[in-house]
Amino acid sequence: MAKKDRKARSVELLNAAVADELAAVHQYMFFHFHLDDQGLGPLAMLFKQTAIGEMRHVEALAERILFLGGEVEMVASAEVQKLHDAEEIVKCAAGMEDGAVEMYNQSARECSENNDAGSKEIFEALIGDEEGHFDQFDTVIDNIRRFGPNYLALQTMGSAEPGAGSAGA
Ligand SMILES: [Fe+2]
Numbered sequence: 001m002a003k004k005d006r007k008a009r010s011v012e013l014l015n016a017a018v019a020d021e022l023a024a025v026h027q028y029m030f031f032h033f034h035l036d037d038q039g040l041g042p043l044a045m046l047f048k049q050t051a052i053g054e055m056r057h058v059e060a061l062a063e064r065i066l067f068l069g070g071e072v073e074m075v076a077s078a079e080v081q082k083l084h085d086a087e088e089i090v091k092c093a094a095g096m097e098d099g100a101v102e103m104y105n106q107s108a109r110e111c112s113e114n115n116d117a118g119s120k121e122i123f124e125a126l127i128g129d130e131e132g133h134f135d136q137f138d139t140v141i142d143n144i145r146r147f148g149p150n151y152l153a154l155q156t157m158g159s160a161e162p163g164a165g166s167a168g169a
């Protein structure tokens, strides 16, 4: 493959990642609004923080696209899924993270084969972050399994009380 074509392919892969990250930003903010509305503060906050992380991913990808002389296609890869149930939400998010890890591994490999180590490194950094995101959602799924879905509401009650958790205060 000619150098020009290799660059173009990297831009394509990076833009596919931008589209996925934008979809995640939209989806996680949607989840944030609804979980917050349901009074599930800590979980709502987890989604907000994660959405901000995904936005930073868009930025890292965009910088690389511009460096390669491409244009950033700011189009989300998917419509927002209108889920409201906390357990369904967390399972959906874990699935999205799992899918991202799979996709970025393939992209990293292809960039490496095309002698684009710079883009490969970005994908590898993202893989680390997405695995971290997967882990945090998986922990919530685990806790729901162990303590039941009500644990999410109880977690909220604790955090809503000023000074909660400080023994003997
Ligand atoms: Fe991401």
Ligand SMILES: [Fe+2]
Pocket (backbone or CB within 6 Å): 024, 054, 097, 100, 129, 130, 133, 134
């Ligand atoms: Fe993520």
